Amino acid sequence: MIGTIVLLIALAFSIISMVMYYLSFKGYKNTLNYARISYHAMAMLVITASTLLWYLLLTHQYQYHYVFSYSNNSLSTGFLLSSFWGGQEGSFMLWLLLTAILGIVLQSYTSKRGNLEQRVMTVYALATTFLLIMVSPWFKNPFEYIWTTPIFIDIKSINSSFLGLPFIQQFLFTDQSSGSNLIQMNTELHQLLSNAGISVNQFIADGRGLNPQLLNFWMQIHPPILFTGFAMSTVPFAFALAALMKNDYRDWVRQSLPWLLAGMGILGLGIMLGGYWAYEMLGWGGYWAWDPVENSSFIPWLVGVAGIHTMLVQRKSQAKGGFGKFARTNLLLCIFTYILVLYSTFLTRSGVLGDASVHSFVSPGMLIYFFLILFIGTFLVIGVGAIVYRWKYLTDHTQYEEGLLSRELALFTGAVVLIASAIIILVGTSAPLFGQSVDTFFYNEMNLPIVIIIGLLNGLSLLVKWKDTKKEDLIRKILPSLGAALVISLLIILLGGINEIMIMLLTFSAVFALVVNSEIAFKIIRGNKKMLGAYIAHIGIALFILGVIGSAVYSNETDVDLVKNETKNAFGYEMTFIGWTPIDNNTKYAFNINVKKGNSEYRVSPVMYISDFNKSLMRIPAILTLPTQDLYISPLSYDDGNNNHDHNTVTLKKDSSIYFNDAKITFVKFNMQAEAIAKMQAGEDFQTGADLLIEKDGKKEKVELLRKVISGNVEFTSFISEEMDLKIDLVNLSAGDVEIELSNLNGMENQLTQPQQEILTVAASIKPFISFVWIGVIVMALGFFIAVLRRLPESIVKSS
């Protein structure tokens, strides 16, 4: 309750702050201080509410719906803290928290740069207002009590000493499909409990817990970083609008560049941390699957990075006296970076992608859906509307003369190519909104030429000068790099056995970018280190592309059946399964495999377990990281040799046999008489049969099992022989196949005659040079941050 009230007061302060900042911008005196105080009050209240949510999670206050749904008693402190963003309500809360804190920094930053503060903070407070409405009681409030919306709670989570209460009976339900007993928690039960002097927190002893896929180290790091990137993308939007409000397009470029650089650095890092998480934990086998969730955060990154490049051109061209080139482009890109972040939230949180059918929303989702549309719509109308309104002022009439070989044009082309890539991914990711969907080859095929161009431009743009470059100069400068790049890529192509022309080009373009950037970086490393940012970021990209080539194009996968203590070879690795050990209090099983490569020996342990949370088999891969490649071992199944599986059905094709208990069972033929067909077509009762031949101890027996359709219901017959100690149940008959269930009569499960051996089946794959992917991203992010250090002092412009 307190949490909700705190958030509502914060909402009020956010609105007051926005209005006061706007009035201050309009020239009303004595409003600026109120605006500042209100903003800070809002931020403090949001921090208070977040702290409260953390406190509720740490102290297991299960009377709150959110705490019950996303945490439980067995979570460690680290996971309890990160269950804060385990669900939708909390992830909006995290986004709000980071945006609010960032706003304090932004307020201080803008207050030191002319009369920027009023305009920027008006827009920024609008963003916090929307986020605060999102977590208000009408939408995704993390402080909702558990009984507000009726919810079914597994009886195991209830404190058993209260189950004897007389009124509990009427809230007890049984789920027939899973056989579990549930208590329906609603206002009525809450009333009865409080009449009996029992608090809901006492009544509910344990929470539902976190989805096992989230129980990973990176859960504690990836979401906060990603949401910091999201929060930071609000800032360039606010700067762009501030420029449009004042109708002054000169200074905002320098002022917002450090924010855009830092934001994109953090967002890029956040996205790839998610990729690493998927690689290490989820067993996707890779770090990128063109999954909508990944794509939708990648699109704003591409647009933001495009913006960085054209903003550099605008800043440089301001030397002529005007506000510079590409003013419209830059405003649009900064505005769309944020709008695409909002769109990403819409795609992943509104449920549009959650289900294959676009039209199946549950009622609470419908409200969120419309609110998110309103959220995006408002910012889209304000942003694009302001540009249209100012359109005629946005042409700089200063004359610029630059040649084809100018850095301006190279940077602009780079931005165009990045935007093209963003459009491709946007189209593919939005397709489900229209009941369509694209295969991943759409993304791969479309982006491949784009990445080649990016690599080439990446190198070329640094060799050409601003304004224009003499052809001879360029040729003289480019030849050594070109030569070195050709030699290195030829080596890679030959050693790697690359035979696809596009991959050859891609390799060359990445190597070219790497050579050019390394050369320049090496030259200036002794000079002004702050200038290194761009080169380091570009080296990062080049390394990343090389890592992608190695790990994606030359990845190799095979399934291996590892019989216990028998050595098998895959890709030159000698693998021996040596048995399993229970881990984490016997809840999970580590399957230990000795891996030998050359003279080195390693031990890897993929993990499998049945999760209590979703009653499903979970698999965690094991990764052996070696200098040149990763060996990725994903567990598929484990057979303990006893063959007592839940599903002991066998499918037999015509004339095929199976051995069971020393009996050979052969499917001879399918019996379907013309009479049966006629009856079937007439909708009458009919039967079809399967002839089986059973051979055991020299005896042969012919058996016919029937599939009967009696008044629309299907029945199957069984065969039981005490002599042979055999029971065969017909499970299904379909075109050409018979499906039977085999068991023996003394109740033991079936024993398909196989030697008793433990078999672990794994999918083993090698990922050459995947480390380049991670190193590349880290280097790239580092480059962004060095660039921030360079651009930050430049952002202090004399008030104009």
Next chain:
Amino acid sequence: MKNKYIFGGSIIVIFLSIMIYLFTQSNIQYKDDFSQVMNTNKTVKATGVWVKDKSYEIDKENKTFSFYLMDDQGNEMKVIYNGTIPNNFESATSVVVTGKYANGYFHAKDILTKCPSKYENQDVQTSTM
């Protein structure tokens, strides 16, 4: 100046046409009516529920996993997937399979399982306790 627009314009046109072409090539439609799924030879995403009464089957020899899927109208089809049983399969409320229907089976190259995150939308029957 004019040349610039013609040049830029034609690049945009080429780009868009390649994109539209590839989009139609890689386009996969969602189908929740299996009678349509069975009558097309295109790759589709079929949505349905796993028929729990007919247990699934894991073929270790051929490394396939198969089960029966039923749509809203009650049409059933057998799905064969070249791979192992996906995580969360048993608890899935609905299953989306991507692939083609041929020779009496739906050959899935991808399985997406949707799991109930809450009991709210699940049919819960009253017990007579």
